[in-house]
Amino acid sequence: MAKSRIVEIDPVTRVEGHGKVTIHLDEDNNVDEARLHIVEFRGFERFIQGRLLWEVPVIVQRLCGICPVSHHLAAAKAMDVIVGAKHLTPTAEKMRRLMHYGQIMQSHVLHFFHLCSPDLLFGFDAPVEKRNIFGVIAEYPELAKQAVMMRKYGQEVIQVTAGKKIHGTGAIPGGINKNLSIRERDALLKDIDQMAEWARGALQVAKNYSVDNLSLVQSFGSFPSNYLSLVREDGALDLYHGNLRAINSQGRAIFDQIDYQHYHELLVEDVRSWSYMKFPFIKKLGRLDGWYRVGPLARLNNAGFIDTPEAAIAHQELKAVTEGKPNPTSLANHWARMIELLHCVEKIRELLLDPDLQGEDLVVKGERQEEGVGVIEAPRGTLIHHYRVDKNDQVTFCNLIVSTTHNNEAMNRAVTKVAKQYLSFQTKITEAMLNHVEVVIRAYDPCLSCATHALGQMPLEVELYDADGALLDRNSQHIK
Amino acid sequence: MSDSPKKRLATTSLAGCFGCHMSLLDIDERILALIEQVEFDRSPINDIKKITRRCDVGLIEGGCCNEENVHTLQEFRRKCDVLVAVGQCAIMGGLPVMRNAIMHSDDPLKECLYEAYIDSPYIQNDNHQIPNDPALPLILDRVYSCSEVVKIDYQIPGCPPSGDMLWQTLTSLIEGRPENLPLELIKYD
Numbered sequence A: 001m002a003k004s005r006i007v008e009i010d011p012v013t014r015v016e017g018h019g020k021v022t023i024h025l026d027e028d029n030n031v032d033e034a035r036l037h038i039v040e041f042r043g044f045e046r047f048i049q050g051r052l053l054w055e056v057p058v059i060v061q062r063l064c065g066i067c068p069v070s071h072h073l074a075a076a077k078a079m080d081v082i083v084g085a086k087h088l089t090p091t092a093e094k095m096r097r098l099m100h101y102g103q104i105m106q107s108h109v110l111h112f113f114h115l116c117s118p119d120l121l122f123g124f125d126a127p128v129e130k131r132n133i134f135g136v137i138a139e140y141p142e143l144a145k146q147a148v149m150m151r152k153y154g155q156e157v158i159q160v161t162a163g164k165k166i167h168g169t170g171a172i173p174g175g176i177n178k179n180l181s182i183r184e185r186d187a188l189l190k191d192i193d194q195m196a197e198w199a200r201g202a203l204q205v206a207k208n209y210s211v212d213n214l215s216l217v218q219s220f221g222s223f224p225s226n227y228l229s230l231v232r233e234d235g236a237l238d239l240y241h242g243n244l245r246a247i248n249s250q251g252r253a254i255f256d257q258i259d260y261q262h263y264h265e266l267l268v269e270d271v272r273s274w275s276y277m278k279f280p281f282i283k284k285l286g287r288l289d290g291w292y293r294v295g296p297l298a299r300l301n302n303a304g305f306i307d308t309p310e311a312a313i314a315h316q317e318l319k320a321v322t323e324g325k326p327n328p329t330s331l332a333n334h335w336a337r338m339i340e341l342l343h344c345v346e347k348i349r350e351l352l353l354d355p356d357l358q359g360e361d362l363v364v365k366g367e368r369q370e371e372g373v374g375v376i377e378a379p380r381g382t383l384i385h386h387y388r389v390d391k392n393d394q395v396t397f398c399n400l401i402v403s404t405t406h407n408n409e410a411m412n413r414a415v416t417k418v419a420k421q422y423l424s425f426q427t428k429i430t431e432a433m434l435n436h437v438e439v440v441i442r443a444y445d446p447c448l449s450c451a452t453h454a455l456g457q458m459p460l461e462v463e464l465y466d467a468d469g470a471l472l473d474r475n476s477q478h479i480k
Numbered sequence B: 001m002s003d004s005p006k007k008r009l010a011t012t013s014l015a016g017c018f019g020c021h022m023s024l025l026d027i028d029e030r031i032l033a034l035i036e037q038v039e040f041d042r043s044p045i046n047d048i049k050k051i052t053r054r055c056d057v058g059l060i061e062g063g064c065c066n067e068e069n070v071h072t073l074q075e076f077r078r079k080c081d082v083l084v085a086v087g088q089c090a091i092m093g094g095l096p097v098m099r100n101a102i103m104h105s106d107d108p109l110k111e112c113l114y115e116a117y118i119d120s121p122y123i124q125n126d127n128h129q130i131p132n133d134p135a136l137p138l139i140l141d142r143v144y145s146c147s148e149v150v151k152i153d154y155q156i157p158g159c160p161p162s163g164d165m166l167w168q169t170l171t172s173l174i175e176g177r178p179e180n181l182p183l184e185l186i187k188y189d
């Protein structure tokens, strides 16, 4: 009789960061469970202690080179609270918003085109050699060029607001260190119409995929859940600032318009032995029922409306598919992501035309506080930074819940569901089958770089496998 | 170097933030020219998970935090003619190296672990467990730079090096010509 065994996907590719999947099969080759493991660590929460408050927004973004702006801004927003800057100047807030929209634009383009589009354009079981951005360049050169140029544009928005494309320094506690010059503004305005046109095209590609493959999208790693995001006071989508809202699978509010300074009264994290990434859940619903999803689709499920005209219409079209109820799928995240891309382009245009960006009033200060929370909607979802700082301006405590961590439970469920569907009772497990599992992970655009911020020392381990590679025994030496 | 007309390039991210890979994509439309000259082997942007054959150039982002990083780095050294450490993390350890230097502590790693999984007031960890599973690679006692582990042929400094800097150094490496980098390219914040 065959033994139970574990199949690995290591490393998961075309995602950002380091992770692997183990698929656990029983004697009959039935998939028991599949797990997405976060295998890397940093230790940020501990080693940031003792650093000065103004350093934090600059250091913390080095957790993640894909959405550094999100960390930079979330940390700066927490530090705003600590330096007592209750309201930023219009110039500071709008410069930060511009930076953030540039960031989401580049990240969404990168994710959709560079990483995921090969699966959607060529099929989940296309040959490995073809299933990458170079394959897309070869077969869809025009689309690939647009993707490269849209990402470049987003990076240039970041460059002029943060001073550098990756790991810039624009946001400081209480404000921003530069405004936008007329020359910088005009350089960006020149191409904005082109960007809008390409963003509409990208949205069309993502929407058509969902509509043309409706039954696949509806079944592939799809399940009901709760959803969490920031929303504006009037319920609109707001990627930079707002209050916390969570809804259940039917769209009813679990909590709404909660000031995120109190996030820890709502959310708590569970720890499991097999991943360094924790498992957050809504406290009052408990571990079993309290898990939720974040990210583009969760945001569009949560938002009452979008305040830019073209994205607003696209949002209505998406909602119509589920008759206004929350969309439970994994793959429709791509559609939602491209709606947000168009929204960002519309917002960038609005901001570029706003004379406040040439204002000179950049920083405010107020009454010093000991503790502050900064929350932002990063490309992949709600990002929480929480710090305490002593009177010498040194950090004494830090807690981060990154977007990908919020999706931990959901991604593991999605991975298990897809693995059961495509891998159970197969006599031979092929590379193409395994790619199906990766496709569902990619729908969440997990940033495993961000997720590695926690650090641990692994206990010393010895593992024993039998001839078939099955794990026989494991000896661990725990830290005392 | 191999005799196929195109050079073979492999890239990996060890204990890095992916910023160096993002910067490589900041060569923007020059990526079209790049793929005229090179073919990608193992890289996080395609689905090749182990190096398939001998490569001319290997780019390493990030230092070594765990045993898997070490194995990957050794694989790259064995299979690449020229190995390049890209960015501060690969060259000196970068941000992750801050964990080597936690002050006033006999056991900094244990502190980090407890901070994240046991002592945090915002977790619910009834069994007081710390992640510990065969699927998780062994973490090293400290973070190592790449050149502490294998021989590194070139280093490209920056956090990250800009897209222009990567373009210049990569093309000269591929074409086998010496490079004179202007000051603006190697000046950092």
Ligand code: SF4
Residues within 6 Å of the ligand: A062, A065, B015, B016, B017, B018, B019, B020, B061, B062, B086, B087, B088, B089, B090, B094, B095, B158, B159, B160
């Ligand atoms: S050198 Fe900088 S950009 Fe590169 S991986 Fe390290 S932190 Fe990220």
